[in-house]
Amino acid sequence: MFKTLSKMLFPEGIKCIICDGELDAERFGGVCARCELKQNDRFCDKCGRALKTQAKYCAPCQSVRQNFEVVRAPFVYEGEVKHLIYRLKYGNNRFLAQYMAQFMAKTAVDSELTADFIAFVPLFPCKKKRRGYNQAELLAKEVGRLTDVPVADVLDKVKETKNTARMRKYQRIDLLKNSLAVIPGIDFAGKAVLLVDDVFTTGTTANECAGLLLAAGAERVSVLTFATSKAFIKVADMDFAGTLKQEKGKRKKSIFDKRGKLL
Ligand SMILES: [Zn+2]
Numbered sequence: 001m002f003k004t005l006s007k008m009l010f011p012e013g014i015k016c017i018i019c020d021g022e023l024d025a026e027r028f029g030g031v032c033a034r035c036e037l038k039q040n041d042r043f044c045d046k047c048g049r050a051l052k053t054q055a056k057y058c059a060p061c062q063s064v065r066q067n068f069e070v071v072r073a074p075f076v077y078e079g080e081v082k083h084l085i086y087r088l089k090y091g092n093n094r095f096l097a098q099y100m101a102q103f104m105a106k107t108a109v110d111s112e113l114t115a116d117f118i119a120f121v122p123l124f125p126c127k128k129k130r131r132g133y134n135q136a137e138l139l140a141k142e143v144g145r146l147t148d149v150p151v152a153d154v155l156d157k158v159k160e161t162k163n164t165a166r167m168r169k170y171q172r173i174d175l176l177k178n179s180l181a182v183i184p185g186i187d188f189a190g191k192a193v194l195l196v197d198d199v200f201t202t203g204t205t206a207n208e209c210a211g212l213l214l215a216a217g218a219e220r221v222s223v224l225t226f227a228t229s230k231a232f233i234k235v236a237d238m239d240f241a242g243t244l245k246q247e248k249g250k251r252k253k254s255i256f257d258k259r260g261k262l263l
């Protein structure tokens with residue numbers, strides 16, 4: 001499926017989305033061989049953040065229970081990857097979403113994520129109007145198209161929040177609380193949700209969104225982003241597998257097959 005799709009997306013003469021150089025029509029994700037992005041292959045099993053060691057979980061995930069099930073992302077938030085996200089957000093380069101989402105859809109399939117529908121982190125309406133689009137929504141729609149999983153607009157940003165990246169954790173949580181809401185009248189009962197955003201750094205937004213979806217009746221929420229930041233490891237890396245409550249009971253069948261098709 002991905003092969004056919006990449007042919008559709010790469011007509012003659014298309015350029016590499018990173019260096020603007022000539023691109024082989026078969027190149028996945030619109031990135032040429034020279035610019036090939038290194039996949040994040042060592043990450044926390046819970047929050048998906050890059051780890052330096054073979055530990056199963058990063059330090060925060062060993063002690064804090066999160067609302068989301070897992071976070072998965074193809075890349076680490078640094079270098080060209082960071083630049084791509086920046087360009088998607090601020091340069092009106094909405095075309096990038098279709099290429100970036102190819103990597104995300106592949107990660108969703110490879111990680112065997114399951115979902116009844118895809119949701120996305122909302123933008124405050126004024127901000128969306130200024131930017132012209134919500135980059136998380138663009139990515140979600142492309143991932144949905146590639147995997148045949150429906151995308152639903154279920155979350156609302158009801159209050160504008162300043163950039164929270166440099167704030168202390170409790171300040172971020174305080175600010176985000178009450179700034180997000182689930183759109184009323186949607187039946188989430190028993191639904192598995194895949195929440196899409198461009199990047200997962202502090203995790204506060206994704207965690208708040210997941211909490212709201214769970215409170216509204218969703219069975220579980222997984223998160224898919226283009227990149228995750230590096231985990232900050234202060235405690236000795238150990239395998240704390242036993243301390244995290246793994247969801248027990250019925251094992252859900254994946255809704256994606258190996259080619260990314262909905263089963
Ligand atoms: Zn290139």
Ligand SMILES: [Zn+2]
Pocket residue numbers: 044045046047048049057058059060061231
């Ligand atoms: Zn973690």
